[in-house]
Amino acid sequence: MRRPRLPRPHSLRGRLVLIAGLLATSAVLLCQLAGLAVLRGWLTDQVDDRLSHFRPPDRVYQDLADGGTAGLPTSDSALPSDYRVFFYDGSGRRLRTSLGGGTGAGPRLPERAADLKVTGTPSTVAAEGGAGGSGWRAVSYSGPDRMRTVVALPLDTVDGATTKLLWVSLGLGAAVAVGVVVLGNGAVRLGLRPLTRVERTAQHITEGALELNVPVEDPDTEVGRLGLALNTMLDRLRTALHRTETSEQRLRRFLADAGHELRTPLTAVQGFAELLIEEPGMPGRRRREAHALIAHNADRMSRLVDDLFLLAKLGEGDGDTRVAHREPVDLLSLAADAIATTAIRHPRHAITLEPLAAHPSGPERDLDVIEAPGDPHQLAQVLGNLLANACAHTPAGTRVRVRVGATRATAGRRLGSGPPLPSGTPVCVIEVADDGPGIQPDEAPHVFDRFYRATPLDPPAEPGSGLGLAIAAAIAAAHGGRLELDNRPGEGCAFRLVLPDPAIAPDDDAVAARHRQVPGWSSAT
Incomplete structure (x- = not known):
């Protein structure tokens, strides 16, 4: 089964415009993707830097160890930020008590500290509920009495910025592609104008106008060198055609002249031979005269044929032999x-x-x-x-x-x-x-x-x-x-x-x- 082929333009101009458009669009998209990766990395580093500078106070661990929550903040205004802080007790069980504001889903954390994959180095954690929202960057700290603390920051700002930049990149790539196709078509058409003139001249030559020459504007360009090569080829072709026509004319004239020269002695030989056949009783004197004329004209034809053979041997006067x-x-x-x-x-x-x-x-x-x-x-x-x-x-x-x-x-x-x-x-x-x-x-x-x-x-x-x-x-x-x-x-x-x-x-x-x-x-x- 033959694999389907993508349609492609048949003209050189169309191919050049298509290739230029693809290259330009690819270059723009690659540059935007590189910028997107740099921006996302820089924003993520900013989140990690914030995580590394935040630690819960020791009083919080003491209150949790005493089994009370009187010392913990009870309102969102007490921690007016997007931080989320989660605690694990000494037995490794996650406490229901957490710090942080916001109503969105938090990071997805295990119930047991043994299953916790977050370490002292910031890492990315998915959001709760399996929704396709933004993830979280989380870091884990060890507290007294084998307690663990997980501090997390959302990545919604990072994802929002990179998503907007991605759409901007796609729009810019599409605009560049359209601009290259529109403007590139005119530029390529203008640049290929000498080649178009060469094409038109070649078409006229194929239609029979052999006296034309390909226009050459700048012999230092590729099209100019192509025009010079085509003109040289046309000159040689015209010379060869002229030689062929001249040779054919000379051959026809030679055949006509040779036939004319041979006709007179051949007619005389044929006439006297028929006379001898039709008049067997011809007197001896006239018979000898007819024989002499036949021999004379035959000798004339022989000398003419010898001359023609000599001309052919000598290259017909061209000096080639x-x-x-x-x-x-x-x-x-x-x-x-x-x-x-x-x-x-x-x-x-x-x-x-x-x-x-x-x-x-x-x-x-x-x-x-x-x-x-x-x-x-x-x-x-x-x-x-x-x-x-x-x-x-x-x-x-x-x-x-x-x-x-x-x-x-x-x-x-x-x-x-x-x-x-x-x-x-x-x-x-x-x-x-x-x-x-x-x-x-x-x-x-x-x-x-x-x-x-x-x-x-x-x-x-x-x-x-x-x-x-x-x-x-x-x-x-x-x-x-x-x-x-x-x-x-x-x-x-x-x-x-x-x-x-x-x-x-x-x-x-x-x-x-x-x-x-x-x-x-x-x-x-």
Whole structure:
């Protein structure tokens, strides 16, 4: 059987008021009870002191021994006080003769002195008749000839005073309880007002208003620290939701772009395959042409799928995946090989290899050897993509310059594909610059996006997939560097592959640390 539980308030304000009321009432009652005990003890001590200073005169004992009562007082006026005096004779029998005034019941005393529990020390004795009245304080004295005397004083004054004080204490406790409930409710409501605002804001946030923040009036209070913690949690939640939405949008856009890119070669393969099936008697020349087109579009799809796999392997351009294979790569030799390969495919462009202008505080390096750790095949792919884009988006005869060197990263406003490098960081740079028309200002921020193709001056026979610069940016990020764009519309543009140079120590760690804290673009000069 379950034991019944006392109802309790569900709100924090109600619980605080209830607890404060109980504590205050208990404190008042405890203080009053302590005062009541002290007062009763003090009044009882006063009665005991009166008892200790009162003794019957010896003449009374003599008169009682002679068997007469002529010498005893016969009226209440003879002993005008609340004392009561009782006598026991030598045989231990209580005498009917007593002294004292008053009409109330006296103390309950035994008939025999042997049964008397009152001693020379004052003690409490109940009243006669078993009534619930006040008791008596009594003390016993020994007289001549084995006689005993009992002197008693009533405790009605003590009981009256303590009873009144008890009622006053109960009334005061009830008043305190009511006052604490009434005034405490307002005080708690006022004190919890910041928490109430936090509760309302949280309710609005749960209803969908995610842009709100919890109000923080005083960050040194518990509610203020709670508000700061909730705001931090909300900021992280909004950031996570934004990342999720951005990731979903990128995924949908990626699927749409990938489907669009694959649709054209897939449609061509399907069309030529159906043509071969429906026309078995096709002439040999046309059959070979259809086979060649099928192979060409299949190769195009294969290259597109390979690029997508490479992007996925490199963390989709986010720089989360590092290069598994690293070795010292001679960037000068890499640039020379890439220039030779590109010159064969684009003979109408003049491609030259030049040294990079060094930063005034840059490291002193032998220009015959510029090495950076990395994967030579991936870095060659980056340089090949940059050269192919420079030739595809510039008119015939445009000069393309490839610059290689070592310098230090500095603050700037160049567009980049990844987070900026701290200012002063030693870097190796491969720059591909051209004197062409440059990139349109509205197209420049999107050149590193997947499947984005800037409009070329002379459309090639076969457009690219739009993944070249995205792959190059992903490879740069995987090597701990970044890909930058210095665009000058009408005068040309320059792409820079910036790689950290672990062979040179930073020149000023303090400067580098300060730049890590300042948002902005970092680039190589």
